[in-house]
Amino acid sequence: MPLQDHMHLISVDDHLIEPPNVWTDRLPRKFQEQGPRIVEMDMSQNSGDEGLSALLLETARQGKAAPAAPKLAEVWTYEGRIYPNIGLNAVAGKKPQEYGMDPTRYSDMLPGCYDPVARLADMDLDGVEATMSFPSFPRFAGTVFLEGKDKELALLSVKAWNDFHLDEWAAAAPDRFIPQIILPLWDPQESAKEIYRCAAKGARAISFPENTVGLGLPSFYTDHWDPVFRAAEETKMPLNMHFGSSGKAPMTSPEAPMAVMIALFGTNSMYATTDLLFSPVFYKFPDLKVAMSEGGIGWMPYLLERIDLTWEKHRWYQNVNKEIRPSDIFRKNIFGCFIDDFEGVARRHQIGIENIMWEGDYPHSDSNWPNSRQYTEKLLQEVPDAEAHQIVELNARRLYNFPRAN
Amino acid sequence: MPLQDHMHLISVDDHLIEPPNVWTDRLPRKFQEQGPRIVEMDMSQNSGDEGLSALLLETARQGKAAPAAPKLAEVWTYEGRIYPNIGLNAVAGKKPQEYGMDPTRYSDMLPGCYDPVARLADMDLDGVEATMSFPSFPRFAGTVFLEGKDKELALLSVKAWNDFHLDEWAAAAPDRFIPQIILPLWDPQESAKEIYRCAAKGARAISFPENTVGLGLPSFYTDHWDPVFRAAEETKMPLNMHFGSSGKAPMTSPEAPMAVMIALFGTNSMYATTDLLFSPVFYKFPDLKVAMSEGGIGWMPYLLERIDLTWEKHRWYQNVNKEIRPSDIFRKNIFGCFIDDFEGVARRHQIGIENIMWEGDYPHSDSNWPNSRQYTEKLLQEVPDAEAHQIVELNARRLYNFPRAN
Numbered sequence: 059m060p061l062q063d064h065m066h067l068i069s070v071d072d073h074l075i076e077p078p079n080v081w082t083d084r085l086p087r088k089f090q091e092q093g094p095r096i097v098e099m100d101m102s103q104n105s106g107d108e109g110l111s112a113l114l115l116e117t118a119r120q121g122k123a124a125p126a127a128p129k130l131a132e133v134w135t136y137e138g139r140i141y142p143n144i145g146l147n148a149v150a151g152k153k154p155q156e157y158g159m160d161p162t163r164y165s166d167m168l169p170g171c172y173d174p175v176a177r178l179a180d181m182d183l184d185g186v187e188a189t190m191s192f193p194s195f196p197r198f199a200g201t202v203f204l205e206g207k208d209k210e211l212a213l214l215s216v217k218a219w220n221d222f223h224l225d226e227w228a229a230a231a232p233d234r235f236i237p238q239i240i241l242p243l244w245d246p247q248e249s250a251k252e253i254y255r256c257a258a259k260g261a262r263a264i265s266f267p268e269n270t271v272g273l274g275l276p277s278f279y280t281d282h283w284d285p286v287f288r289a290a291e292e293t294k295m296p297l298n299m300h301f302g303s304s305g306k307a308p309m310t311s312p313e314a315p316m317a318v319m320i321a322l323f324g325t326n327s328m329y330a331t332t333d334l335l336f337s338p339v340f341y342k343f344p345d346l347k348v349a350m351s352e353g354g355i356g357w358m359p360y361l362l363e364r365i366d367l368t369w370e371k372h373r374w375y376q377n378v379n380k381e382i383r384p385s386d387i388f389r390k391n392i393f394g395c396f397i398d399d400f401e402g403v404a405r406r407h408q409i410g411i412e413n414i415m416w417e418g419d420y421p422h423s424d425s426n427w428p429n430s431r432q433y434t435e436k437l438l439q440e441v442p443d444a445e446a447h448q449i450v451e452l453n454a455r456r457l458y459n460f461p462r463a464n
Numbered sequence: 465m466p467l468q469d470h471m472h473l474i475s476v477d478d479h480l481i482e483p484p485n486v487w488t489d490r491l492p493r494k495f496q497e498q499g500p501r502i503v504e505m506d507m508s509q510n511s512g513d514e515g516l517s518a519l520l521l522e523t524a525r526q527g528k529a530a531p532a533a534p535k536l537a538e539v540w541t542y543e544g545r546i547y548p549n550i551g552l553n554a555v556a557g558k559k560p561q562e563y564g565m566d567p568t569r570y571s572d573m574l575p576g577c578y579d580p581v582a583r584l585a586d587m588d589l590d591g592v593e594a595t596m597s598f599p600s601f602p603r604f605a606g607t608v609f610l611e612g613k614d615k616e617l618a619l620l621s622v623k624a625w626n627d628f629h630l631d632e633w634a635a636a637a638p639d640r641f642i643p644q645i646i647l648p649l650w651d652p653q654e655s656a657k658e659i660y661r662c663a664a665k666g667a668r669a670i671s672f673p674e675n676t677v678g679l680g681l682p683s684f685y686t687d688h689w690d691p692v693f694r695a696a697e698e699t700k701m702p703l704n705m706h707f708g709s710s711g712k713a714p715m716t717s718p719e720a721p722m723a724v725m726i727a728l729f730g731t732n733s734m735y736a737t738t739d740l741l742f743s744p745v746f747y748k749f750p751d752l753k754v755a756m757s758e759g760g761i762g763w764m765p766y767l768l769e770r771i772d773l774t775w776e777k778h779r780w781y782q783n784v785n786k787e788i789r790p791s792d793i794f795r796k797n798i799f800g801c802f803i804d805d806f807e808g809v810a811r812r813h814q815i816g817i818e819n820i821m822w823e824g825d826y827p828h829s830d831s832n833w834p835n836s837r838q839y840t841e842k843l844l845q846e847v848p849d850a851e852a853h854q855i856v857e858l859n860a861r862r863l864y865n866f867p868r869a870n
Contacts, residue, residue: 155780269716277717310675310739311683315782321738321767321774325731332727333716356769359807360762361727367804368727371560371829376721398773401765401814408807423777 061435065447066187066462068454069418069430070236070395071300071351074191074227075145075171076219078132078164084218089211093218094136094195101131101142101162131162134195136215137207141195145171148194150180150421157423171421174230181234185431186418187451188460190236190298191227192265192351193219198300199267200240204274209244216242216252224259233463236454238263238298243275246282250289257293262458264290266297268330268350269304278337287343294459296347296393301326327353328361331392335365335384340391347457348392352419355394355402358409362388389413393457397424403437406445415457416450467841471853472593472868474860475824475836476642476801477706477757480597480633481551481577482625484538484570490624495617499624500542500601507537507548507568537568540601542621543613547601551577554600556586556827563829577827580636587640591837592824593857594866596642596704597633598671598757599625604706605673606646610680615650622648622658630665639869642860644669644704649681652688656695663699668864670696672703674736674756675710684743693749700865702753702799707732733759734767737798741771741790746797753863754798758825761800761808764815768794795819799863803830809843812851821863822856 061067078096085093134141145161148171161167170180181189196202196219206212220239228235239256241249241264253264266286267273276282290297301323308322327350334340334348362385369384388410395415396402406414416434419425426433438446455461467473484502491499540547551567554577567573576586587595602608602625612618626645634641645662647655647670659670672692673679682688696703707729714728733756740746740754768791775790794816801821802808812820822840825831832839844852861867 154777157778157781271717277719279717279719308735310735311677311685311743313683313685314739315742315784317774317778317782317784318738318742320778321742321771322735324766324770325734328731329714329716329728332724333720336721336724336727337717354766354770356766357763360730360760360766360805363762363805363807364730364760365727368723372563372723372726374561375563376723378721378723399766399769401769401811405807405811 061431061438061446061450062443066451067185067416067418067431067434068188068236068451068460069186069420070190070298070349070415070454070458071417072189072191072420073148073194073422074177074223075148075164075167075194075421076196076222077172080222081215081218084221085211085214089214092137092208092211093215094134096132096144097135098130099133099140100129101133102129129162132164133162136202137211139205141202144195146194147423148421149423150425150427154423168421174227174235178231178234180420180427183428184418184420186420188234188236188454189418189420190238190263190458191223192238192298192300193240196240197305198303198351199243199265201243201267201273201303201305203240204243209242212244213242213248216240220252220256220261224256224261228260232260236262236458236460238265240265241286243267243270243273246285250285253286253289253293253295257295262295262460263349264295264297265303266299267303267305268299268301268326269306269333272304272306278333278339284342287339287346291343291346294345296349296457298349298351299327299330300351301353304330323352324354324357327394328357331358331361331388332365334392335387336369336378338379340387341379344390346391349415349457350392350394352397352417352424353394354399355396355409355414356399356405358394358402359405362408393453397426398433398437400437403441406441406449411445411448412453414449415454467837467844467852467856468849472857473591473822473824473837473840474594474642474857474866475592475826476596476704476755476821476860476864477823478595478597478826479554479600479828480583480629481554481570481573481600481827482602482628483578486628487621487624490627491617491620495620498543498614498617499621500540502538502550503541504536505539505546506535507539508535535568538570539568542608543617545611547608550601552600553829554827555829556831556833560829574827580633580641584637584640586826586833589834590824590826592826594640594642594860595824595826596644596669596864597629598644598704598706599646602646603711604709604757605649605671607649607673607679607709607711609646610649615648618650619648619654622646626658626662626667630662630667634666638666642668642864642866644671646671647692649673649676649679652691656691659692659695659699659701663701668701668866669755670701670703671709672705673709673711674705674707674732675712675739678710678712684739684745690748693745693752697749697752700751702755702863704755704757705733705736706757707759710736729758730760730763733800734763737764737767737794738771740798741793742775742784744785746793747785750796752797755821755863756798756800758803758823758830759800760805761802761815761820762805762811764800764808765811768814799859803832804839804843806843809847812847812855817851817854818859820855821860
């Protein structure tokens with residue numbers, strides 16, 4: 059009988075919507091105008107964000123009616139740029155038939171999206187004990203601040219998000235919120251300093267891009283990221299690589315419905331896993347841990363077999379390690395999580411029982427809120443107690459150094 | 465006991481290297497100079513092909529010593545453009561330690577690469593009864609002819625390859641070679657005509673790009689390809705979509721070794737499968753069949769679960785069929801094949817026993833030649849007789865309308 063009462067669900071991938079005061083409360087007076095803040099805007103004509111949100115938004119629009127006449131929305135503005143979709147994909151509590159209409163006002167969303175106390179109530183409803191959330195407006199790995207023209211403001215804005223997450227969000231219930239941070243990615247030294255600063259304040263994980271090349275930054279094959287990886291290893295903070303954090307979305311055709319991209323997003327995690335396993339990262343930093351956030355797990359047995367076979371046949375003439383089988387590196391250094399993944403659960407021994415975690419994805423459309431616990435019970439029906447406990451709770455507590463309080 | 469003597473191995477994905485006379489024997493005199501032909505060239509300075517071959521070549525070079533001084537090679541020339549690597553990845557019979565050095569002369573290769581009689585002897589050695597081969601110089605789906613400036617020459621060149629395959633290659637042993645054709649992809653009407661012409665001559669399959677958008681052509685969501693799909697359906701010729709035939713390779717980082725791309729190539733087939741299942745193609749042409757050539761099968765259970773779930777939640781607000789579950793379409797219309805894929809074999813019932821075929825990949829580096837039969841016996845050790853027979857032989861005979869002769 060899986061999911062007995064003493065087994066807690068820990069979600070290693072949820073999302074928070076930043077409340078309007080994250081930056082206005084923390085930036086100095088001189089940056090109040092240029093720093094991120096919420097404004098009202100007629101969005102019937104406008105779509106300013108050029109990142110993944112815009113991509114999702116644009117694709118989502120296909121097959122929907124044209125937007126109606128003047129429509130006031132709450133949007134983020136940052137250095138004069140407009141970032142719409144304050145609540146991109148924040149559809150928890152809506153029926154699938156209502157998806158596709160992202161909330162444009164805080165009042166459209168469940169308060170649990172942006173208020174930690176309301177979030178706790180929503181977690182209770184859902185049977186979830188603890189949660190780790192990713193940013194929304196700054197994007198999964200805070201890459202919006204790479205666009206900042208004023209790097210002093212950008213650095214302060216990164217620190218403001220981290221301080222908000224540590225001092226306000228997670229502080230609301232330190233035994234139920236696992237705090238993670240974002241980095242000033244344009245500066246690896248500064249990023250390392252931010253890791254040490256936040257580790258001292260209790261941070262447990264770092265949101266880091268699944269691939270840095272598409273962001274205009276050096277790859278995992280260079281020495282560029284060594285200060286970051288060293289700091290992460292030393293502070294025992296895993297890197298969470300959320301799918302989509304590279305700024306790349308799996309697109310097939312201009313006319314393809316958004317369903318194609320949603321179904322294929324796990325391939326981003328396959329790319330990242332393969333890239334890392336053939337890179338020098340885990341040789342240089344053998345105790346660094348990486349989690350493929352929201353990537354699913356059902357593909358892992360196939361990919362590990364394929365990677366090992368490629369390594370068997372092709373390592374000789376390439377700049378690839380000759381000694382350690384990539385799947386052995388995987389089991390020591392890479393972790394996955396799932397929401398709905400009967401196939402991955404069925405093949406859990408091929409992946410590694412210790413490498414699998416659960417996630418809720420609140421408040422996004424993949425979430426089963428408020429039925430996560432019932433749904434997960436069904437998913438783990440055939441799994442022995444001890445394994446189910448590892449998957450839903452113990453692996454996350456160990457990886458994120460987040461022991462049970464009581 | 466799998467693979468009993470009466471079970472024949474049919475490989476649905478092998479490769480032939482065009483002998484030098486394919487086009488010179490068939491093109492009219494006025495095109496002898498501009499049409500594809502073999503020339504000797506110093507390749508120490510030059511790399512002309514801008515397609516996938518060049519991509520592979522360029523990546524393969526990383527981690528290898530710089531090429532030595534003047535090195536004469538046999539290369540294809542077509543309308544003055546140079547296409548090196550006559551035997552790209554034609555490494556059958558070499559040890560993994562020798563990979564990475566593509567043959568640059570016909571004399572570097574096994575004669576079975578370009579000579580059908582020698583191929584039969586290599587198939588006998590390998591325990592393979594029948595084979596279907598893809599082009600090499602024209603690329604998997606003949607897309608090199610999209611580059612042709614003179615479309616009269618390009619059309620004649622496509623027909624020449626098809627006539628070579630039907631009249632010379634497959635004619636050497638009609639019960640052991642399954643002939644497939646390429647299309648003049650720049651013209652759907654002309655492509656349909658070529659399908660009917662070749663069907664009448666005994667062709668059994670069509671090599672078609674896994675994605676047309678990257679080739680500068682309309683997507684599967686448009687009506688553009690209807691003449692091709694209709695002709696394929698009417699002539700009962702499946703479309704073989706070989707991974708890489710879109711001209712796109714899965715690249716992660718400029719410095720990544722080629723191993724990353726090799727390990728990830730199956731994601732191209734995941735893209736194509738998802739694209740097709742959410743497209744109108746199988747609604748318009750319900751009896752059209754598509755094979756994901758060289759794509760592997762171990763990912764299929766994961767992807768089908770993910771696609772169905774996406775369809776469950778996201779079909780309402782998008783231009784996606786509301787009635788038929790994508791995995792049901794898959795089982796009727798899409799087929800996969802494998803070389804090394806213990807994971808896929810273990811999950812064969814989740815994929816569909818009738819949707820799985822075997823391939824040898826001769827003479828490429830993924831091939832287990834000359835030990836394909838022994839290797840496949842090991843791979844199918846736990847599989848009941850009747851299922852093994854379907855996988856290695858019967859599914860291919862049914863899909864490609866290629867009944868046993870004796």
